[in-house]
Amino acid sequence: MTAIYLLFILMLSIFVGFELIRKVPATLHTPLMSGANAISGITLIGALSLAGGESGQLATYLGALAAFLATINVVGGYLVTDRMLAMFKKK
Structure with missing residues (x-):
């Protein structure tokens, strides 16, 4: 029964x-992606x-799988954020 509730959530x-x-x-x-990266960092700590x-x-x-996927999410998010911020820098 709890599996149905968890699936619904x-x-x-x-x-x-x-x-x-x-x-x-x-x-x-x-800014939204930076916040999502912080949440993924918390997920990474929980997975570890x-x-x-x-x-x-x-x-x-x-837990190891979750740590691996959260690491990919954090690193990819920071790379994308850095690339987006580099677009606004003066050359």
């Missing part, structure tokens, strides 16, 4: 997130604590 968060991101104007995209804990083998594997 996941689907709702995907829908709300998509709708919010789609309506963001271009001038606010860089799950991967390093003694919660079982499945939790360790899922």
Whole structure:
């Protein structure tokens, strides 16, 4: 029964997130991405604590996968943010 609730929360968060991101104007995209990078950093810390804990083998594997994906998200987000900010620098 809880799996149905968790699936419902996941689907709702995907829908709300998509709708919010789609309506963001271009001038606010860089600050929004910086905030998302900070949230991904928090996710990375949580994933590392799950991967390093003694919660079982499945939790360790899922934590390692989450740490890997969160790292890709953080690094990619900072690279894109840096590239966008470089467009506004005077040459």
